[in-house]
Amino acid sequence: MYKILMILSSTLLALTIGHSESTQTISERDASGGTPAKQIMALPDDPATTTADRELMSYAYALAERAVEHGNHPFSALLVKDGEIIFEFENAVYSLQDVTQHAETGLISQATRQFDRATLAASTLYASTEPCIMCCGAIRWAGIRKVVYGTTSSKLTEVIRQIYPAAAKNPLPESPLAIREIFQRTEPGVQVYGPLMEAEGIAIHAKSWGEDPVLRSILGNQ
Numbered sequence: 178m179y180k181i182l183m184i185l186s187s188t189l190l191a192l193t194i195g196h197s198e199s200t201q202t203i204s205e206r207d208a209s210g211g212t213p214a215k216q217i218m219a220l221p222d223d224p225a226t227t228t229a230d231r232e233l234m235s236y237a238y239a240l241a242e243r244a245v246e247h248g249n250h251p252f253s254a255l256l257v258k259d260g261e262i263i264f265e266f267e268n269a270v271y272s273l274q275d276v277t278q279h280a281e282t283g284l285i286s287q288a289t290r291q292f293d294r295a296t297l298a299a300s301t302l303y304a305s306t307e308p309c310i311m312c313c314g315a316i317r318w319a320g321i322r323k324v325v326y327g328t329t330s331s332k333l334t335e336v337i338r339q340i341y342p343a344a345a346k347n348p349l350p351e352s353p354l355a356i357r358e359i360f361q362r363t364e365p366g367v368q369v370y371g372p373l374m375e376a377e378g379i380a381i382h383a384k385s386w387g388e389d390p391v392l393r394s395i396l397g398n399q
């Protein structure tokens with residue numbers, strides 16, 4: 178979600194400096210509606226992930242799709258201890274009109290009231306998409322020591338750039354700040370695993386971001 182904010186701000190800049198230069202039209206995209214015409218290649222799974230990780234990520238992706246059904250962005254987070262999901266949360270930014278209600282921050286806000294520090298330290302956070310910088314901060318302060326993410330945040334950026342031609346012109350870096358970079362600088366560190374089943378995550382994002390009301394209103398070309 179961090180990058181979405183970056184996209185929004187940088188897209189506004191792009192609009193200011195020359196949105197009219199955008200020549201790609203919706204007719205150049207897949208006729209099925211909103212699906213990017215060009216295939217975005219998924220990265221291979223992190224070889225350190227397990228079958229159990231895959232099962233949990235599959236559930237996380239399904240939860241991310243439910244977030245869309247509830248009018249929100251397709252993100253979800255699970256808190257897992259000893260192989261059991263002890264808490265879950267789906268993105269609720271639009272439904273709660275609260276930009277801090279990312280899947281991970283929403284989960285941590287509630288889970289830290291329910292579980293003690295030892296439980297959190299022994300748990301793994303599963304995120305359907307690589308957590309943003311805000312969520313990394315919350316993960317760090319909650320004392321969670323392990324994260325498994327599904328889809329790399331830079332792939333989400335690729336999806337949005339394909340759906341919205343104006344976004345493709347923005348000055349986003351090709352390799353935005355990655356969760357591993359962030360947690361390399363924290364003490365204690367947080368173990369990071371991912372990507373995992375990224376093709377599924379890309380498909381979910383490609384299906385839903387074309388309908389995003391904020392991006393549509395700003396970019397105005399859907």
Ligand SMILES: [Zn+2]
Binds near residue numbers: 178279309311312
């Ligand atoms: Zn976030």
